[in-house]
Amino acid sequence: MNQQFLIDTLMQSGSQAPVRADIVALTPLTRDDARAGMNRFLTALHEADICRHDRANLADRGERSVVHLPDGARAVVLHATRPLQYVSGLAPFQAPYERLEESAVLVRQLEQAAQRLDLNAWVGERGSLAFERLWQTKARGSDREQKLSNPLLLRATCAWRHAVGGIPVLGAASVALHLAGDGTVDALSLQIRQSDVEVLDTAPVIAEELAARQLAERLASVLGKSKDRLPGDAIQSATLRFGYLDLGKRKAQRVLAPTYVAQIELQHRLERQAYVLAVAATERPYLELPLFGVEAPAVRSRGLHPECRDGAS
Amino acid sequence: MARFGVEAIRYFNHARAAGVSTAGDLTYTFNRSNGFDSALRSAGHTRAFYWSNTDAWETDIRDDDRGGMDSNWVDDVDLFWIETHGGSEADGRARMLYDIAHSEWRTYSDRWQLGEDWNSEWVMAYSCDTVNLNAVTGLWNIFARLHIYCGAWGNMYDGITTDECGEDVGDNLTDGDTISSAWHDGVSDWWVDNHPVTVCVGDSATWNGGNIRWDLSALNRDHLWGHGSVGPDLAPAQQACLLWKWTEG
Numbered sequence: 267m268n269q270q271f272l273i274d275t276l277m278q279s280g281s282q283a284p285v286r287a288d289i290v291a292l293t294p295l296t297r298d299d300a301r302a303g304m305n306r307f308l309t310a311l312h313e314a315d316i317c318r319h320d321r322a323n324l325a326d327r328g329e330r331s332v333v334h335l336p337d338g339a340r341a342v343v344l345h346a347t348r349p350l351q352y353v354s355g356l357a358p359f360q361a362p363y364e365r366l367e368e369s370a371v372l373v374r375q376l377e378q379a380a381q382r383l384d385l386n387a388w389v390g391e392r393g394s395l396a397f398e399r400l401w402q403t404k405a406r407g408s409d410r411e412q413k414l415s416n417p418l419l420l421r422a423t424c425a426w427r428h429a430v431g432g433i434p435v436l437g438a439a440s441v442a443l444h445l446a447g448d449g450t451v452d453a454l455s456l457q458i459r460q461s462d463v464e465v466l467d468t469a470p471v472i473a474e475e476l477a478a479r480q481l482a483e484r485l486a487s488v489l490g491k492s493k494d495r496l497p498g499d500a501i502q503s504a505t506l507r508f509g510y511l512d513l514g515k516r517k518a519q520r521v522l523a524p525t526y527v528a529q530i531e532l533q534h535r536l537e538r539q540a541y542v543l544a545v546a547a548t549e550r551p552y553l554e555l556p557l558f559g560v561e562a563p564a565v566r567s568r569g570l571h572p573e574c575r576d577g578a579s
Numbered sequence: 580m581a582r583f584g585v586e587a588i589r590y591f592n593h594a595r596a597a598g599v600s601t602a603g604d605l606t607y608t609f610n611r612s613n614g615f616d617s618a619l620r621s622a623g624h625t626r627a628f629y630w631s632n633t634d635a636w637e638t639d640i641r642d643d644d645r646g647g648m649d650s651n652w653v654d655d656v657d658l659f660w661i662e663t664h665g666g667s668e669a670d671g672r673a674r675m676l677y678d679i680a681h682s683e684w685r686t687y688s689d690r691w692q693l694g695e696d697w698n699s700e701w702v703m704a705y706s707c708d709t710v711n712l713n714a715v716t717g718l719w720n721i722f723a724r725l726h727i728y729c730g731a732w733g734n735m736y737d738g739i740t741t742d743e744c745g746e747d748v749g750d751n752l753t754d755g756d757t758i759s760s761a762w763h764d765g766v767s768d769w770w771v772d773n774h775p776v777t778v779c780v781g782d783s784a785t786w787n788g789g790n791i792r793w794d795l796s797a798l799n800r801d802h803l804w805g806h807g808s809v810g811p812d813l814a815p816a817q818q819a820c821l822l823w824k825w826t827e828g
Contacts, residue, residue: 401767405824408716410820540772544738559607559610559739
């Protein structure tokens with residue numbers, strides 16, 4: 267792979283990194299905090315006429331609490347970081363849109379629903395929320411004679427991005443709101459890191475080119491050695507963003523720290539590949555950003571006897 | 580409750596060394612696969628097998644009649660989760676890469692025939708592009724009573740922000756979502772450009788002359804065993820249509 271080509275491509279995307287950025291403390295959360303967040307979430311849903319919770323039934327499931335709501339709906343909170351999720355009891359094909367809609371129409375509907383929910387009440391001090399992307403879930407079919415049905419629009423989903431002090435918190439969408447064709451809120455997830463905006467440190471941000479070089483090196487180590495050299499044009503797209511990084515719903519995280527995140531798509535011969543890679547945007551790392559995750563569980567090797575169930579639990 | 584199997588490949592060094600592919604390793608394979616495994620097992624479902632890296636073989640999904648041994652593995656469980664590099668052919672066949680040639684480096688879906696023994700209901704493949712949206716009917720042969728194939732019609736991102744997808748799918752399933760919804764929501768973080776798609780077969784009542792009765796489809800009805808209803812098996816002679824649902828951004 268031509269690393270310089272990748273570095274140049276990443277830099278072309280313009281990450282708009284500042285010269286310095288704050289390291290922000292995140293509020294440690296207890297299980298009680300998570301449940302208090304759930305109560306606030308349910309009240310907000312109730313006040314927006316999305317669901318009733320007078321007959322809410324709470325079940326503890328280890329790292330999560332699940333509230334079963336009337337009409338098959340549920341709300342879920344994970345204790346580690348307090349992400350909140352509401353799922354209506356609508357069946358997947360219930361209340362589809364009557365026709366395919368223009369994106370602008372869908373975004374307008376979703377923004378109106380978001381206003382009803384007062385999503386900005388969740389962003390905290392120095393926080394803000396910005397529209398990021400529209401998604402659409404559609405369906406169609408074919409018979410044996412290859413006769414195709416018309417596509418059906420089932421759900422429209424808007425994603426919003428949380429920012430703290432103007433710096434986006436990257437990772438899964440901070441807010442994802444799903445609407446059915448009749449305007450029903452089919453699902454809502456809030457994944458907003460809670461912060462009292464205590465600034466622990468202010469650190470200089472490393473140059474974009476240095477980050478792009480580190481990311482290219484990370485990709486090279488993932489790609490490993492190959493009998494055939496990967497040509498430069500294998501890189502289909504590469505984008506670089508600067509922001510804080512949310513490490514996921516299930517991981518308690520102490521700080522929001524500046525990070526560069528690359529999304530890289532490759533295609534060569536028969537395989538397509540898509541990677542998300544991250545490196546610290548400060549000289550001193552404040553977060554662990556491992557290139558590789560965990561290993562396979564310990565089960566016996568399959569050996570020469572494929573019919574035996576060595577991999578069974 | 581359900582019996583499920585998992586196959587996950589993180590290292591592709593043997594395939595690269597053999598000149599079969601230039602595909603890189605995957606980074607968070609086992610976070611996803613272990614998370615899926617853990618979510619299902621903690622809800623009381625039974626893991627029948629978990630094969631990783633060079634212990635995952637293409638013959639596990641290849642039909643017995645085509646020289647494989649699916650009746651021992653993929654076709655012997657209700658739900659099968661696989662993670663590897665994937666792709667699709669112009670005629671709609673899905674394709675997946677292994678890191679060992681046992682007996683071939685890649686599987687092609689024209690050699691799958693799942694559900695023949697009334698066991699396999701659902702297959703989930705966290706792999707790029709195993710469904711060609713322009714030729715979905717090229718997958719028809721895999722539905723020998725299989726209910727739903729969950730795959731991707733484009734890229735599926737691997738990395739530090741998609742490490743929880745497996746656990747999310749598992750939690751959705753055990754919270755009572757349909758199979759289709761559990762997949763679409765679980766593998767989507769609504770940020771990176773993942774491309775989930777779910778495909779099922781329907782009978783003539785469901786096709787309804789082209790005015791599809793979506794409410795009758797497995798995409799609308801199927802839940803994991805123990806967490807809701809499951810639609811009937813459809814033998815090939817009963818299948819009148821192929822139905823699919825996808826998310827685009």
